[in-house]
Amino acid sequence: MNILLFGEFSGFMNCLKVGLTSLGHNVFLASDGDGYKNFPSDFRWDRYSSHLSRRFLSKPKYKGLVYLTNLWQNRSLLRNYDVVLFISPYIFRNRLKINEAIFDYIINNNKRIYVSGAGMTKITFDYWYNSKTKYHDYCEGSLLDEPQCPFLINGNMKGWEERLLSRIDGYIPIWYEYAEPYRNYPCIKKTIRIPINVNQFNYRPNELNNGKILFYHGISRLCKGVRFIKPAFEKMQKYYSDQAEFICAERLPFSKYMEVINKANVIVDDANSYSVAMNALFSMLQGKLVMGGAEPIANKELGLEYNPVYNICPDVDQICDVIKEIIEKKDQLQRLGEENRKFVLKYHDHIKIAQQYLDLWKADLDK
Incomplete structure (x- = not known):
């Protein structure tokens, strides 16, 4: 199976890629490295070689345009896959038209399309912000992190998400928090746990530091x-x-x-x-x-x-x-x-989790 993983949150896609390739599949990961966390990727749309683009990247208002240009010039890397998994409905949350252009191209040039429920969306934000739960506090904290939070101020985001959900083959949550708001959407799939590359870090005996x-x-x-x-x-x-x-x-x-x-x-x-x-x-x-x-x-x-x-x-x-x-x-x-x-x-073994994704995708491809 040829698989495109698009985006990155905290190493999720890196771990899933290792699991999928271990099972014999061809996987290409495109991302921005999840920003300052700097995770590896087969293609980084936030890295551009030309001097002019580097100058533009230093100015936040031009970043979306530079990223889109980089993706467009390398669009041949993003087509003809059996399966595409997006990490989120958003690549650029504050630039919906650029976001939509990227999704439109990838949806139109690949077979099966899935979105991971692995982060905040407008649907998720609205559901939990209006609840009396501990995840309401998470949403409130998001507003402190980002006073101009687009999930609050941009009324078009829910419409975009719902249009996207109507076009994809599945929304795959990783947590209860990202499953519960989507129960009534037909594209929701069974929650699949986070993959962790169990070979990446060795066990270290948990011992006190100078008695503390x-x-x-x-x-x-x-x-x-x-x-x-x-x-x-x-x-x-x-x-x-x-x-x-x-x-x-x-x-x-x-x-x-x-x-x-x-x-x-x-x-x-x-x-x-x-x-x-x-x-x-x-x-x-x-x-x-x-x-x-x-x-x-x-x-x-x-x-x-x-x-x-x-x-x-x-x-x-x-x-x-x-x-x-x-x-x-x-x-x-x-x-x-x-x-x-x-x-x-x-x-959370990455190979066991990867197999769950493959089982889901294969069942859809065989329909």
């Missing part, structure tokens, strides 16, 4: 609950400075992020979600403990018999209670870390 347990939170976006996590860290530092250390760091490239992870014992992922994402799973693969989303309804969506993630909420005191619970178990870190790695191997 190290908690780490990577501040990438405010929507992940740093306004609850950071005060919890500060509060617990006062009471447990002799037993624990607490670190927050901002916007690290993926390679640097994983260097920091190597030193940490506990990763605090997201206080506002029902599920955990790529970086948390990469950490668990290495034997780290994780605090993040592990709501029962999300575990059921993913078909999990158990989940070793410590569930946290947008509540400083609740987060403090979980931190205290983990500190009291610090003599069990290595055993708990081994269980976390086994969890990822059982439920």
